[in-house]
Amino acid sequence: MLGQSEQGIIKRMNGRIRTNRILKGLFFLATTFALVFLVLLFYRVLTQGIGYLNWSYITSFPAPYPEEAGIWPGIVGSIYMMVIVAIVSVIIGVSTAIYLEEYASKNKFTDFIRVNIQNLAGVPSIVFGLLGLTFFVYMFNFGYTLIAGGLTMALLILPVIVVAAQEAIRSVPSEIKEASYGMGASKLQTIGRVILPASIPGILTGTIIALSRAIGETAPLIIVGAATAIYTLPDSVLAKYTVMPIQVYKWTSRPQEEWQFVAGAGIIVLLVVLLLMNSIAVLIRNKYQRRL
Amino acid sequence: MNETMEKQQKANVAIESKGKENRENKTNGAAEGNHVFEVEDLNLWYGSDQALYEINMQVPERQVTAIIGPSGCGKSTFLKTLNRMVEMVPIVKTSGDIKYRGDHIFANNFKQEYLRAKVGMVFQKPNPFPKSVYDNVAYGPRVHGIKDKKTLDQIVEKSLKDAAIWDELKDRLNENAYGLSGGQQQRVCIARALAVEPDVILMDEPTSALDPISTAKVEELVQELKKKYSIIIVTHNMQQAARISDKTAFFLNGELIEFAETDNLFQNPQDKRTEDYITGRFG
Numbered sequence: 001m002l003g004q005s006e007q008g009i010i011k012r013m014n015g016r017i018r019t020n021r022i023l024k025g026l027f028f029l030a031t032t033f034a035l036v037f038l039v040l041l042f043y044r045v046l047t048q049g050i051g052y053l054n055w056s057y058i059t060s061f062p063a064p065y066p067e068e069a070g071i072w073p074g075i076v077g078s079i080y081m082m083v084i085v086a087i088v089s090v091i092i093g094v095s096t097a098i099y100l101e102e103y104a105s106k107n108k109f110t111d112f113i114r115v116n117i118q119n120l121a122g123v124p125s126i127v128f129g130l131l132g133l134t135f136f137v138y139m140f141n142f143g144y145t146l147i148a149g150g151l152t153m154a155l156l157i158l159p160v161i162v163v164a165a166q167e168a169i170r171s172v173p174s175e176i177k178e179a180s181y182g183m184g185a186s187k188l189q190t191i192g193r194v195i196l197p198a199s200i201p202g203i204l205t206g207t208i209i210a211l212s213r214a215i216g217e218t219a220p221l222i223i224v225g226a227a228t229a230i231y232t233l234p235d236s237v238l239a240k241y242t243v244m245p246i247q248v249y250k251w252t253s254r255p256q257e258e259w260q261f262v263a264g265a266g267i268i269v270l271l272v273v274l275l276l277m278n279s280i281a282v283l284i285r286n287k288y289q290r291r292l
Numbered sequence: 293m294n295e296t297m298e299k300q301q302k303a304n305v306a307i308e309s310k311g312k313e314n315r316e317n318k319t320n321g322a323a324e325g326n327h328v329f330e331v332e333d334l335n336l337w338y339g340s341d342q343a344l345y346e347i348n349m350q351v352p353e354r355q356v357t358a359i360i361g362p363s364g365c366g367k368s369t370f371l372k373t374l375n376r377m378v379e380m381v382p383i384v385k386t387s388g389d390i391k392y393r394g395d396h397i398f399a400n401n402f403k404q405e406y407l408r409a410k411v412g413m414v415f416q417k418p419n420p421f422p423k424s425v426y427d428n429v430a431y432g433p434r435v436h437g438i439k440d441k442k443t444l445d446q447i448v449e450k451s452l453k454d455a456a457i458w459d460e461l462k463d464r465l466n467e468n469a470y471g472l473s474g475g476q477q478q479r480v481c482i483a484r485a486l487a488v489e490p491d492v493i494l495m496d497e498p499t500s501a502l503d504p505i506s507t508a509k510v511e512e513l514v515q516e517l518k519k520k521y522s523i524i525i526v527t528h529n530m531q532q533a534a535r536i537s538d539k540t541a542f543f544l545n546g547e548l549i550e551f552a553e554t555d556n557l558f559q560n561p562q563d564k565r566t567e568d569y570i571t572g573r574f575g
Contacts, residue, residue: 105382106382173419175415175417175419176419176420176421176422178377178380178413178415178419179413179415179419179420179421179481179484180421180431180435181377181380181408182375182377182408182412182413182415182485183408183409183412183431183432183435183484183485183488184404184405184406184407184408184409184410184432184435184436184488185405185431185432185435186405186435189435193431193434193435194421197422197423198421198422
């Protein structure tokens with residue numbers, strides 16, 4: 001019986017193996033497609049920007065001539081802003097996630113909130129800019145200051161952090177929660193001693209992704225009034241500020257070719273700061289994971 | 293040494309005094325010295341599905357009480373009702389009464405935390421925390437407010453010794469409990485339950501995820517523990533129930549069919565359904 005159809009089986013199997021090979025090739029192409037463009041971008045940015053990238057570029061203020069221009073206020077502004085954003089969004093975001101996952105009863109209303117937090121993560125950033133303009137700049141009367149920009153950015157990434165923290169908290173096995181409750185631990189003790197420590201790697205990963213998004217954002221900050229060029233560093237949260245992407249954006253909008261190279265140098269600095277932040281966060285995450 | 297003992301006692305007093313307010317709703321002050329739990333007309337529903345019907349049962353002190361029955365008969369649900377863990381499912385409703393040492397556990401002013409400190413639980417699947425062996429065992433005492441390092445050291449050592457795993461683990465206290473074998477994890481979980489100095493230990497099929505050698509160790513341990521604790525163990529393994537328990541309850545479809553001395557129940561079952569089940573005619 002088997003012997004008769006053996007030829008047929010082999011024939012059909014060859015077909016399957018061929019399809020498999022072709023699809024594997026297509027998937028590989030899809031992967032390289034994105035990679036090629038990334039490499040091209042890096043190449044272009046590096047070759048154009050590297051010439052202007054030196055120590056004085058990093059430590060100088062903006063200037064009317066390309067040779068003298070620097071990105072120092074952008075670096076400092078971005079770092080200050082990330083500190084504000086991280087503190088505000090992590091505290092509020094994780095608290096929200098804890099409430100939604102551990103305290104809120106599961107009903108239609110909380111389901112509605114959950115779904116809409118996910119929707120918020122997809123709202124265009126410019127809408128958050130308008131929100132920040134309405135509330136922080138005008139209503140709270142912060143003006144075009146660092147705190148107004150920081151709070152706007154915190155709102156922008158809050159949904160991402162909430163969703164990531166919710167997922168991290170949900171993935172804590174219910175068995176170990178039960179073990180904690182089973183020994184007479186209260187809800188708060190269980191959250192503080194079991195749930196949060198176990199979900200910190202996930203929360204940190206979400207925070208890294210969210211902060212990476214925030215550090216590169218330009219649109220909302222244009223609306224809430226980040227300065228395009230400032231000549232003093234912000235000395236309080238109520239000072240004027242600028243950030244790296246705003247400076248880069250401003251340089252690219254100039255007609256002379258040299259400014260494109262200055263912008264390229266700015267992109268390199270932005271990428272380096274981004275990679276640095278990410279590696280610090282990954283280090284923290286790995287440390288926690290080892291402890292677990 | 294004396295000082296640390298004193299501290300431990302103080303912590304125990306703290307747990308006791310939490311219980312005092314609970315104790316005020318004791319019915320007639322009867323000294324039910326021999327029973328840890330008295331269950332009266334207990335019904336339980338998950339939403340609209342009734343899972344337990346009119347359970348009446350008195351659980352003896354310092355004995356091993358086994359609960360047997362086919363899957364879905366309500367034996368685990370019943371066990372989790374005793375420390376009110378079943379209420380973690382939000383749609384659960386109960387009627388009837390359970391008294392723990394004379395206290396009504398469903399009373400409004402009875403604190404779940406107190407009940408669970410007194411009624412420890414060991415789960416079906418070993419569920420250590422992703423922490424070191426030491427931190428696992430010290431978790432309960434810490435939750436109940438013991439901070440002193442020396443006291444904690446003593447509790448951890450004593451609990452691990454009582455769970456018959458101290459010799460295996462005394463040099464590995466700082467290792468993550470996830471790295472232990474399943475049998476070791478389960479005994480660490482038992483040590484963790486003992487560290488709170490409970491009165492009763494509930495065990496929900498504690499050996500179903502273990503190999504025969506680890507199972508034998510846990511069974512041996514149960515025999516040792518019943519000298520100090522009252523143990524209620526759910527098992528789907530009738531041989532195990534026969535080996536280790538003093539009394540056995542047979543559940544079927546949410547009803548308590550028969551509850552008797554283990555020897556009697558297995559050799560001379562009063563109910564036809566019990567006989568059918570233990571002779572393997574169904575289940």
